[in-house]
Amino acid sequence: MAKEKDKSKKKFSGFQFTPFEKEDESPFDKLFDIFQELIVYTSGDVDETLDWMEQLDAEYNLFTDEYSMDDFIEDLKKKGYIKDDSEPEKGFAITAKTEQTIRQKALDQIFGALRKSGKGNHKTKHIGSGLDKTGDFKNYSFGDDINQIALTESIKNAYVNNGVGDFNLTENDLVVHDTHHNSQMSTVLMIDISHSMILYGEDRITPAKKVAMALTELIKTRYPKDHIDIIVYGNDAWPIKIKDLPYLQVGPYHTNTVAGLNLALDILKRKKHANRQIFMITDGKPSCLRLPNGEYYKNSSGLDPFITNKCMDKAKESRKLGIPITTFMIAQDPYLKQFVEEFTEANQGKAFYTGLKGLGQMIFEDYEKNKKKNIR
Numbered sequence: 404m405a406k407e408k409d410k411s412k413k414k415f416s417g418f419q420f421t422p423f424e425k426e427d428e429s430p431f432d433k434l435f436d437i438f439q440e441l442i443v444y445t446s447g448d449v450d451e452t453l454d455w456m457e458q459l460d461a462e463y464n465l466f467t468d469e470y471s472m473d474d475f476i477e478d479l480k481k482k483g484y485i486k487d488d489s490e491p492e493k494g495f496a497i498t499a500k501t502e503q504t505i506r507q508k509a510l511d512q513i514f515g516a517l518r519k520s521g522k523g524n525h526k527t528k529h530i531g532s533g534l535d536k537t538g539d540f541k542n543y544s545f546g547d548d549i550n551q552i553a554l555t556e557s558i559k560n561a562y563v564n565n566g567v568g569d570f571n572l573t574e575n576d577l578v579v580h581d582t583h584h585n586s587q588m589s590t591v592l593m594i595d596i597s598h599s600m601i602l603y604g605e606d607r608i609t610p611a612k613k614v615a616m617a618l619t620e621l622i623k624t625r626y627p628k629d630h631i632d633i634i635v636y637g638n639d640a641w642p643i644k645i646k647d648l649p650y651l652q653v654g655p656y657h658t659n660t661v662a663g664l665n666l667a668l669d670i671l672k673r674k675k676h677a678n679r680q681i682f683m684i685t686d687g688k689p690s691c692l693r694l695p696n697g698e699y700y701k702n703s704s705g706l707d708p709f710i711t712n713k714c715m716d717k718a719k720e721s722r723k724l725g726i727p728i729t730t731f732m733i734a735q736d737p738y739l740k741q742f743v744e745e746f747t748e749a750n751q752g753k754a755f756y757t758g759l760k761g762l763g764q765m766i767f768e769d770y771e772k773n774k775k776k777n778i779r
Contacts, residue, residue: 430470431478437465438479439505442497443616444609447650449485449495502646509617510624543577551579588773589630589674591667592618595685596635596651597658607733608653611684614762618682618770619645632670636663638691638699642670657691657701661710664717664728671726680773681721681728681752682766688739689714706742718750728752729769731762 428436437459438452445451453476460466466475476495479485484504488496540553560576592615600608615633622631623645634642637656640663663683671679689710692700702710721728728750732743740756747754753769 430467431475434465434475435479435484438484439501439508442501443505443509443612443649444606446652447497449497450493453495497649499646502649503620505649506616506620506645509613510620513614513617540578540580543574543579553578553580587628587630587678588626588770589632589671589679590622590770591632591634591670591681593640593663593667593681593683593685594633594635594651595658595663595683595687596637596653597656597687597690598653599658599687600653607686608651610762611733612648612651614684614766615651616648618766619648621770630674632667634663634666634670636660636666638662639693640666642666657699657703658685658687658689659691659693660685660689661692661713661717664714664721668717668721668724668726672724678773679724679726681726682731682769683728684731684733684762684766686733688742706738711742714746715749718746718752722750722752730754731766732756733762 434456437456441452441455442449445455453472456465457472460472466472476485483498484501485495486498488494540556543552543557557572557577560578561572564573564576594611594615596608600611619631619633622629631645632642633645633648634640635651636659637654638659640659643651660683664681667681671681688706690701690703690707692710692713694700700709718728728747729752730743730747732739732754735756743754743756755769
């Protein structure tokens, strides 16, 4: 006799799973998704973002008579996402709440896609798979390593929750061993903000910002004992705070890779953790050095040996310190590939040649792989 199917639930061999069903979004939620995408593109400029939304409304009818642009702006203020700028002539500014929200959105977009695909340039396991059990348990949540499921405790939960007569083990009954990593990682993420990052009609800085925001949010929430520092480099190099990532813009700069590496190494030399690494996102060749007298030596024509040799020296210095450099080159020029290969060989690090769409997955996979490799 066939059993009647329950459309809201799926059963298989005693296991019961409930599919995720997203509730209908409110008009504000739908518009806020667009707002978050645009605010990264406009480097945190609220007024420019709202102007973009008006232009999109003219073509796609974002707003209605029931929920207008004025209603949306009022809700943004009430919910604490925007505030009046300290300089009245500038209109609105985003808040710390928005900064954190767009970092989380970037994490969901980039890492969520990686978790679903399960494939990339090299294998990686799900986030959170530690090797050492702490002796504690926690409720199972999506993304936890199924190898860490505490079967005995989960079955006990199923008996308590469902009774002996109608035994079903559901995802709500599952608990996993709480694990932790013995290793701690100190990472410096270098972001190229030279003018080439927006040349030729291709916006490369926005995807780079999204990756940086996602990576920092991952580390802050999942690996709170790890450290990450963000530096940007053009003619010079300087550190930026995580909260300032949404506002990052390129400048009329050349690419002083040596300055970026100098600063990255200075930061990592002060870290007490055994495991240190540098991630470098760039799309161009090194074309600038600052000389001892303070003047700049610049050459945008091809690869200048005077500049590239200094880069090789930094790669070797980093190798001696046990600090690998992973270069994410978002350009495909053959002569740049040759330089990156020589640079990587000098450091004994790694290099990836990727389009913008693959950038986030590569960085997340590599961070996870390095975490697991350095577990002691």
